[in-house]
Amino acid sequence: xxxxxxxxxxxxxxxxxxxxxxxxxxxxxxxxxxxxxxxxxxxxxxxxxxxxxxxxxxxxxxxxxxxxxxxxxxxxxxxxxxxxxxxxxxxxxxxxxxxxxxxxxxxxxxxxxxxxxxxxxxxxxxxxxxxxxxxxxxxxxxxxxxxxxxxxxxxxxxxxxxxxxxxxxxxxxxxxxxxxxxxxxxxxxxxxxxxxxxxxxxxxxxxxxxxxxxxxxxxxxxxxxxxxxxxxxxxxxxxxxxxxxxxxxxxxxxxxxxxxxxxxxxxxxxxxxxxxxxxxxxxxxxxxxxxxxxxxxxxxxxxxxxxx
Amino acid sequence: xxxxxxxxxxxxxxxxxxxxxxxxxxxxxxxxxxxxxxxxxxxxxxxxxxxxxxxxxxxxxxxxxxxxxxxxxxxxxxxxxxxxxxxxxxxxxxxxxxxxxxxxxxxxxxxxxxxxxxxxxxxxxxxxxxxxxxxxxxxxxxxxxxxxxxxxxxxxxxxxxxxxxxxxxxxxxxxxxxxxxxxxxxxxxxxxxxxxxxxxxxxxxxxxxxxxxxxxxxxxxxxxxxxxxxxxxxxxxxxxxxxxxxxxxxxxxxxxxxxxxxxxxxxxxxxxxxxxxxxxxxxxxxxxxxxxxxxxxxxxxxxxxxxxxxxxxxxxxxxxxxxxxxxxxxxxxxxxxxxxxxxxxxxxxxxxxxxxxxxxxx
Numbered sequence: 033x034x035x036x037x038x039x040x041x042x043x044x045x046x047x048x049x050x051x052x053x054x055x056x057x058x059x060x061x062x063x064x065x066x067x068x069x070x071x072x073x074x075x076x077x078x079x080x081x082x083x084x085x086x087x088x089x090x091x092x093x094x095x096x097x098x099x100x101x102x103x104x105x106x107x108x109x110x111x112x113x114x115x116x117x118x119x120x121x122x123x124x125x126x127x128x129x130x131x132x133x134x135x136x137x138x139x140x141x142x143x144x145x146x147x148x149x150x151x152x153x154x155x156x157x158x159x160x161x162x163x164x165x166x167x168x169x170x171x172x173x174x175x176x177x178x179x180x181x182x183x184x185x186x187x188x189x190x191x192x193x194x195x196x197x198x199x200x201x202x203x204x205x206x207x208x209x210x211x212x213x214x215x216x217x218x219x220x221x222x223x224x225x226x227x228x229x230x231x232x233x234x235x236x237x238x239x240x241x242x243x244x245x246x247x248x249x250x251x252x253x254x255x256x257x258x259x260x261x262x263x264x265x266x267x268x269x270x271x272x273x274x275x276x277x278x279x280x281x282x283x284x285x286x287x288x289x290x291x292x293x294x295x296x297x298x299x300x301x302x303x304x305x306x307x308x309x310x311x312x313x314x315x316x317x318x319x320x321x322x323x324x325x326x327x328x329x330x331x332x333x334x335x336x337x338x339x340x
Numbered sequence: 341x342x343x344x345x346x347x348x349x350x351x352x353x354x355x356x357x358x359x360x361x362x363x364x365x366x367x368x369x370x371x372x373x374x375x376x377x378x379x380x381x382x383x384x385x386x387x388x389x390x391x392x393x394x395x396x397x398x399x400x401x402x403x404x405x406x407x408x409x410x411x412x413x414x415x416x417x418x419x420x421x422x423x424x425x426x427x428x429x430x431x432x433x434x435x436x437x438x439x440x441x442x443x444x445x446x447x448x449x450x451x452x453x454x455x456x457x458x459x460x461x462x463x464x465x466x467x468x469x470x471x472x473x474x475x476x477x478x479x480x481x482x483x484x485x486x487x488x489x490x491x492x493x494x495x496x497x498x499x500x501x502x503x504x505x506x507x508x509x510x511x512x513x514x515x516x517x518x519x520x521x522x523x524x525x526x527x528x529x530x531x532x533x534x535x536x537x538x539x540x541x542x543x544x545x546x547x548x549x550x551x552x553x554x555x556x557x558x559x560x561x562x563x564x565x566x567x568x569x570x571x572x573x574x575x576x577x578x579x580x581x582x583x584x585x586x587x588x589x590x591x592x593x594x595x596x597x598x599x600x601x602x603x604x605x606x607x608x609x610x611x612x613x614x615x616x617x618x619x620x621x622x623x624x625x626x627x628x629x630x631x632x633x634x635x636x637x638x639x640x641x642x643x644x645x646x647x648x649x650x651x652x653x654x655x656x657x658x659x660x661x662x663x664x665x666x667x668x669x670x671x672x673x674x675x676x677x678x679x680x681x682x683x684x685x686x687x688x689x690x691x692x693x694x695x696x697x698x699x700x701x702x
Contacts, residue, residue, distance in 0.1 A: 082593050129362075129363070140372065141367075142376050
């Protein structure tokens with residue numbers, strides 16, 4: 033239902049996406065991953081019509097999104113931006129009610145459908161008990177569920193979320209992702225999210241889109257496309273991919289590099305390399321490529337697997 | 341798909357009083373029209389209306405000669421009393437002007453503050469007052485006919501508004517940009533006004549000075565009609581604005597996500613605000629402290645997250661009627677311009693509310 037054709041987009045002087053063609057599957061949970069500044073947020077923002085493309089088009093069910101009235105788009109496509117500004121003093125129910133905006137006019141400010149949709153959205157996102165609380169008094173995890181409830185109240189078939197788990201602790205990240213999973217499975221919604229955590233992406237996504245330098249490197253079910261080669265290509269990180277002990281989904285475990293820069297990294301992306309592999313903190317054993325390190329990394333993954 | 345999803349719970353959705361979803365508001369249904377009304381705003385509006393009526397009667401009553409409130413009411417009812425001349429011809433025009441101008445300042449302040457996302461924004465901060473002031477100063481010091489002063493001031497205010505929009509538009513009239521552009525416009529026009537003032541005849545300069553402070557003395561039906569006419573013509577826009585103000589708290593991305601056009605919305609709200617501000621300032625001068633205080637005080641009275649349009653208008657009217665009355669009577673027979681009194685009354689009250697609000701929240 034959502035696709036892009038020859039999409040060119042960027043900010044000011046910088047072109048981030050240069051002629052991107054992409055089709056996202058309907059009724060699936062699509063996760064877009066990639067290193068910082070790879071264009072994944074730009075892609076999501078452009079698909080959500082928060083950013084106007086310079087060329088090309090975003091198609092919603094075959095119609096260019098820019099040719100549709102923004103209210104109509106808002107009834108078919110919900111958007112959760114990266115860090116929305118929390119309005120001061122607004123209650124949870126009130127904020128969730130703002131999701132009904134595309135169905136309202138100044139002379140028709142509320143209908144029974146609005147009430148029903150707000151109730152259902154709050155129940156789905158499990159924020160009904162918070163209805164009377166001011167949003168700015170809530171914790172990060174609660175707030176994020178409220179924002180999701182607001183987009184759910186829009187009653188759209190598709191939902192786009194830009195890094196919905198950022199700034200949340202692990203338990204709240206899982207909570208949010210479980211909610212998105214339920215929306216897909218129980219409600220048949222199409223969910224598209226940008227995520228940072230590869231393992232979470234592999235665990236939850238039906239369809240994974242890996243991006244680098246504004247282009248799609250690979251797209252497909254995580255179990256088919258998420259390999260050590262892909263991670264090296266996309267992130268410039270040497271790693272081992274093993275089955276997750278809980279779900280069987282691919283689990284990406286960075287290779288043991290002894291705290292030095294991985295040799296397997298492509299030369300174009302050098303500055304990001306140091307940051308990606310500093311976790312080891314062990315005595316220097318010397319750089320290794322991905323595959324010989326399988327045994328080491330399997331052992332260490334037991335202690336630190338995010339899914340456990 | 342959309343319909344089936346909603347209809348499951350639609351039967352249980354008649355919004356009862358105290359419904360959390362409506363967040364302290366009630367639904368007012370009139371045929372196809374359904375409006376969400378904040379219950380506390382209705383209460384505050386009723387109280388403010390009563391107070392306003394009392395203040396009006398008091399204003400018509402006090403002065404030389406004193407007219408007992410009962411006689412004021414009898415005169416107003418058209419019974420024909422010996423006080424008709426005093427009540428109708430001398431006092432009523434000025435009191436009505438005070439109420440109408442105060443309401444207009446309240447409306448302008450609410451709209452401007454919401455676009456600026458700043459409780460300290462007012463026509464004075466964004467340069468509308470200075471634009472009108474410069475034009476009025478030029479008119480008053482160049483021997484222009486008295487009837488032309490207000491229209492000239494209106495042109496000056498609108499010119500400042502055009503400049504403000506031109507400077508702020510490049511960034512979609514975003515809050516900071518809007519205020520910054522306004523402050524720049526205000527300084528430019530104020531400097532020009534001072535140049536005109538210094539080169540003018542001292543007597544003319546003094547008249548301009550009094551105009552700038554803002555006074556209702558010697559004004560009445562004509563000025564009130566201009567302001568009321570403007571508000572009346574803008575009534576459909578204001579009805580929309582009352583609803584649109586709800587979403588100004590959302591950031592642009594979130595607003596776009598729910599199908600709004602935040603930039604168009606800001607241009608509409610700010611445009612209406614500066615139009616009202618320019619008109620009312622052109623008629624009564626820079627009494628615009630009312631525009632600063634009324635929205636914020638009304639917001640606190642209603643306990644809403646943003647200034648309520650109708651209550652701000654009523655409070656503005658009440659403030660200006662009282663300020664003008666105090667200006668007339670406090671140091672009688674010396675008359676103080678209403679502009680001085682609005683600052684004297686409104687300032688301490690705003691400070692009081694700020695202090696009280698802080699104590700409660702801490």
